[in-house]
Amino acid sequence: MKITDIKLTVVGVPRHTGFINKHIIVKIYSDEGVTGIGEMSDFSHLPRYAPDVEDLTNVIKSVLVGENPFDIMKLNKELVGNFPEAMYYYEKGSFIRNGIDAALYDLCAKYLGISVADMLGGRVREKIKVCYPIFRMRFMDEVEENIEVVRKRLNQGFDVFRLYVGKNIDADEAFLDAVQREFGQKVKIKSLDFSHLHDWKTTLQAVKRLTKYDLGLEMIESPALANDHEGLNHIRMRTDYPISEHVWSTRQQYEMIKHDSVDIFNISPVFIGGLTAAKRAAAVAEVAAKGVILGTTQELSIGTAAMAHLGAALTNLTYTSDPTGPELYIGDVVKNRVQYKDGYLHLPDRGVTGLGIELDEELIEKYRVNDLSWGEVSVHQLQDRTAQTKV
Numbered sequence: 001m002k003i004t005d006i007k008l009t010v011v012g013v014p015r016h017t018g019f020i021n022k023h024i025i026v027k028i029y030s031d032e033g034v035t036g037i038g039e040m041s042d043f044s045h046l047p048r049y050a051p052d053v054e055d056l057t058n059v060i061k062s063v064l065v066g067e068n069p070f071d072i073m074k075l076n077k078e079l080v081g082n083f084p085e086a087m088y089y090y091e092k093g094s095f096i097r098n099g100i101d102a103a104l105y106d107l108c109a110k111y112l113g114i115s116v117a118d119m120l121g122g123r124v125r126e127k128i129k130v131c132y133p134i135f136r137m138r139f140m141d142e143v144e145e146n147i148e149v150v151r152k153r154l155n156q157g158f159d160v161f162r163l164y165v166g167k168n169i170d171a172d173e174a175f176l177d178a179v180q181r182e183f184g185q186k187v188k189i190k191s192l193d194f195s196h197l198h199d200w201k202t203t204l205q206a207v208k209r210l211t212k213y214d215l216g217l218e219m220i221e222s223p224a225l226a227n228d229h230e231g232l233n234h235i236r237m238r239t240d241y242p243i244s245e246h247v248w249s250t251r252q253q254y255e256m257i258k259h260d261s262v263d264i265f266n267i268s269p270v271f272i273g274g275l276t277a278a279k280r281a282a283a284v285a286e287v288a289a290k291g292v293i294l295g296t297t298q299e300l301s302i303g304t305a306a307m308a309h310l311g312a313a314l315t316n317l318t319y320t321s322d323p324t325g326p327e328l329y330i331g332d333v334v335k336n337r338v339q340y341k342d343g344y345l346h347l348p349d350r351g352v353t354g355l356g357i358e359l360d361e362e363l364i365e366k367y368r369v370n371d372l373s374w375g376e377v378s379v380h381q382l383q384d385r386t387a388q389t390k391v
């Protein structure tokens with residue numbers, strides 16, 4: 001089989017919060033008449049610049065056209081050559097590699113008539129426990145709005161949540177207090193995510209306040225400045241709670257092991273550049289005897305299905321994971337969205353081929369936008385993932 005062509009389509013899909021995220025839908029065509037699909041998810045992250053999609057398409061064509069899609073390791077090496085790793089969480093080259101890698105798996109698995117999980121090592125599980133995110137509050141009046149989100153999502157079966165914290169600790173505390181009073185044991189807050197906003201010592205003060213409300217806390221995430229591997233170790237040694245951090249490059253994961261920085265690696269294909277790289281990062285975690293969760297950038301259904309197939313094959317998925325993107329957006333671009341039930345992300349059936357997701361061309365057209373250009377949006381909105389415009 002040979003790759004014959006590549007198509008990239010940009011879509012902008014609003015979230016229930018009002019925040020609009022741009023993604024690129026990838027199609028890889030082959031001379032066997034089989035097409036692979038993938039998703040370069042959520043370019044709506046800092047820094048505020050964007051790749052030119054026409055130029056990007058040409059670059060990717062120059063890497064892939066004429067190649068055998070089964071040469072996944074060779075093609076990943078080529079992709080890393082063209083879009084090198086960086087020591088940055090939201091490195092856009094990783095998003096690009098991720099979309100291509102998923103489409104290669106989809107193409108090859110469809111050709112073989114098997115599901116992507118079967119290419120990644122089969123199924124250890126059929127469903128993955130996930131949590132619903134509560135985005136960061138800066139103002140007290142956001143507390144009640146977020147309690148309403150908990151009420152609504154609990155009714156839909158999401159009983160585990162995670163909370164982005166660190167810009168208004170009074171609001172964080174008021175939220176946790178209100179959750180405890182209203183929901184008691186019915187709801188779990190599995191993580192407090194500080195998103196690298198503060199140095200570890202400042203975070204530690206906040207952790208002391210917020211862990212008064214232990215609602216089933218599994219981990220404290222990103223509690224030091226980005227790439228402060230020693231800082232993570234300092235705070236890890238001073239709190240009883242497991243520390244988690246995202247993996248965004250091979251070198252950064254190595255440094256975190258060297259400095260014994262974390263208990264849990266938060267692994268997302270989008271931030272490490274694909275299913276291939278994410279599977280390797282999970283194997284590295286196993287070697288280092290660390291826990292693993294599947295993280296998220298809040299993907300649409302294609303990106304989330306890719307993570308479900310990956311999660312199916314991981315033996316060391318030890319804590320509650322994060323991918324709930326399709327529940328956050330008001331729409332999607334597929335005929336069959338991924339399924340959530342009782343707070344679990346369910347894998348597509350074993351009988352499906354590829355990722356098991358079918359594109360809906362009408363929905364692609366509905367959400368299609370010309371490019372990845374930035375509209376009016378503030379750094380706060382980008383950090384906090386809300387449409388909140390107050391300063």
Ligand SMILES: O=C(O)C(=O)C[C@@H](O)[C@H](O)C(=O)O
Nearest residue numbers: 042193195295296297298385
């Ligand atoms: O755990 C995290 O950190 C995230 O989920 C990052 C978020 O910013 C996410 O990418 C989003 O877009 O909401």
Ligand SMILES: [Mg+2]
Nearest residue numbers: 193195221222
């Ligand atoms: Mg995080």
Ligand SMILES: [Mg+2]
Nearest residue numbers: 042296297298
């Ligand atoms: Mg994101």
